[in-house]
Every structure is written in structure tokens, then in C-alpha cells.
């Protein structure tokens with residue numbers, strides 16, 4: 001699942017683990033970040049922090065891929081706010097059946113959630129919307145401002161139950177060297 005901060009990805013993931021018939025893992029980029037030493041991270045200067053964050057995200061992609069390649073089913077929860085992240089996922093997830101789900105939410109509701117949760121600066125989500133959904137191709141899209149978490153989870157489950165129809169990742173791979181490669185901020189890992 002890809003969506004901006006506060007869009008509801010983790011909430012949907014938690015619901016999916018209840019709803020899906022097989023045992024899925026929930027792996028979120030926040031979870032990997034939480035495994036890193038906070039004390040040593042706060043000591044880093046801006047350049048070193050950028051490197052560490054990029055390595056954290058690249059490591060997250062590979063950790064999810066490794067789990068999937070070992071036969072596990074994963075609900076991956078990510079914020080694809082830089083073009084290299086999607087390009088890296090397309091490469092790392094080769095040979096893995098990925099259902100790419102876009103998680104949307106209205107701006108008003110995002111602001112309301114940010115004010116309520118207070119652990120994310122208000123405006124974070126708004127600044128992410130354009131880069132996060134820039135590729136604009138998904139297998140399925142849900143909106144947590146118009147549907148409940150339960151309804152979003154049910155739609156994803158239904159899609160998975162239909163079996164392999166088409167895959168956005170296959171389509172994105174064919175354009176990865178053109179459209180995605182032209183976007184700004186596209187440092188390779």
C-alpha cells in the first residue's frame with residue numbers, strides 16, 4: 001500500500017491481517033525506522049541523516065522482498081514520496097507477485113487527523129500527495145475519507161480473491177526507464 005502520512009495505511013493493514021484468510025505479515029516503513037537507534041540518529045548532521053534514511057528505506061524494500069521470497073505473504077505499507085523508492089521497489093520485487101494499492105484521503109480529513117494525532121506536523125500529508133501518487137498507476141485504489149477502514153480492507157481482500165488479473169508493477173516496469181526516470185530527485189540507491 002502506498003499513501004501519504006495519515007492516509008490510513010497502517011489501519012487498513014491491521015484490518016487486513018484480521019480479514020485475510022492466510023497469515024499475512026504487516027511490514028511498514030515506520031517499523032523499520034523504529035528499529036534504528038534514536039539516540040545516534042538524532043546526533044547526525046543533515047547529510048548523514050539523508051544517507052541513513054535512504055539506506056533505511058532501501059533496506060526496508062529488501063527486507064520485504066526477502067520475506068516474500070521465503071514464501072511469506074506481506075502487507076507492505078510505504079510512502080513513495082521520492083521517485084527512486086518506487087524504481088527500487090520495481091527492481092527489488094522482480095519475481096514477486098505485487099498488488100499495488102493506492103490509499104487516498106481528502107486534504108481536509110488529512111489535516112483533521114494530523115491535528116488529532118499530534119505526532120505528525122500539520123501539512124506533512126499535503127506536501128506528500130503529489131510526489132507519492134505521481135506514477136498514477138495502481139491495481140486498486142481506496143479512499144479512507146469516503147470508506148471505512150473495514151470497507152477498504154474488504155475491497156482489497158476481494159481483489160486478492162479474484163486472483164491474478166493484471167499487475168500495475170508490470171506496467172510500471174515498462175515505463176520505469178522513461179517516465180519515472182525523468183522525475184526530479186531520482187537518485188539511484
Ligand SMILES: Nc1ncnc2c1ncn2[C@@H]1O[C@H](COP(=O)(O)OP(=O)(O)OP(=O)(O)O)[C@@H](O)[C@H]1O
Pocket residue numbers: 003004005006007008009010011012030079113117120144145147148149
Ligand atoms: N477512516 C478513518 N477515519 C478516521 N480516522 C482515521 C481513519 N483512518 C485512519 N484514521 C486515523 O488517522 C491516523 C493515521 O492513521 P494510520 O496510522 O492508519 O495512517 P498511516 O497512513 O499509516 O500514517 P503514517 O504513514 O503517518 O504512519 C490515526 O490516528 C488513525 O486513527
